[in-house]
Amino acid sequence: MSDAPVLRAPVRPVPVVRDRRTGVVVVSLLVAVLSFVGVWLLWRVFVDTLAGQEVDNAALQGARYGQTQLWRVAEHVLDVVSVGFIATVLIAAMLIAALRRRWSLAVQVAVLMIGANLTTQVLKNHVFEQTWFGVEASYGNTLPSGHTTAAASISAALLLVVPPRVRPWAAVLGAAYTTATGVSTLIGQWHRPSDVVAAVLVVLAWTAIACALVALTPPRVPTATGALRIPTGREADRDATPATMRAVVSVLVVVGVAAGGAAAVAISHTWHNRNELTSRADQLTAYFGGAAGALMASCLAFAIMLVLRQAAAARPGVVGTDVQSTRPPGSYA
Template structure:
């Protein structure tokens, strides 16, 4: 006897993806929140607060006094528009070779988006009681950190822990180089990392939401 109702051979609705999408979105939201908190905290505690500002300046002065200014400048000379452009092209190319066009777009969005946010903040924020222009966040550290994040995005999942360690290492080197060269304070470095974290979270969340949109069914 045939059952009164049977499941259709072809489902009427696309099945929800069985993946870690909810966890990925939660991680992206957390990155956005922590990134924004890092930027705001760096500015409030190390720029607006007189005690924090004095401590921030003292750390930079100590860093510039270790006698490695020329070495720091040598490192920073590697972070230029040609170098960054080549790195972006290579990383996007790796993503395309792996058949991940979305990750290639993500590479460009993370690097360009983070730098735009950094330059907007640098132009809009002020340092009280100072004739100096605002240096928060660091543009050089933003570039290096965003390239590190882009590397993590494009490599296979098994290589992501190693890529993450490499990203942290080169970002740390860039941050120290900006301080020993006398270009930036610790708060500038932390704010740059916060900008990259928030931007990466926004790009990741946007990609996840776009992939989750229901696709129109063919007739």
């Protein structure tokens, strides 16, 4: 018999992958819950109390100043939003997802748009009520704003389906369009500031839910062997734009915080002087605070949406290596 030495099968390193999708799901659902809580707080403070109604009404009255000139632009912004337009964007977003062969994403877009717009109508017409405290003639509850919900949900849907390189710019355009629509409803005296901010929070909640669904979707396995492929080189550059992401998120947050500071100052002044809000200066201050609040909500919401969407779509990362034999156990040379 031969006494030749036994040769061990060669080994090769195998990536050890960490999947952070569970954390993304938890954070997304937390954002959704906090957003819905925020909607309830806005109703409780600005609709269900005398002081809140007085502050909101001051902003509504301030919209009268300069309305003739501003309405020429605002009317065209609001005319864009309609049931047909929402349906067209929904179909277009689902088509983009289908062309990218992201069938589950098409369903998630439908969940976002239908969920957000249906939630707004249910809350406005069947859940929230407005008690008339004699501030002005009561037209019933108007929180959240349907037009702002439609604009924000359209923008959020496109943020979900566009390729990674386009997402930052979709977030910027979405924040701008949502702000323009929300402020236009203030100019036309269709809605009060709290209605607009509540609408943005409704869309943020449903976008977070959609991102949780994206994270729960199993990652695609493109290799024939079923092994996870980590993108490198030019492919990684196409899929990830970290510098642009950081820049866009930073700009949205800075603008949102600055607008929030301005809104806080204006609301504080209006709140402490709510019994004497008959002067033009006081009403314009309230109006300015409401517009700044709409800008704050839109910028911060789309910054959060962008971060959640990017995190939900991120591939699992390599955190180390293990070894695996290229031959089955017991195989010898």
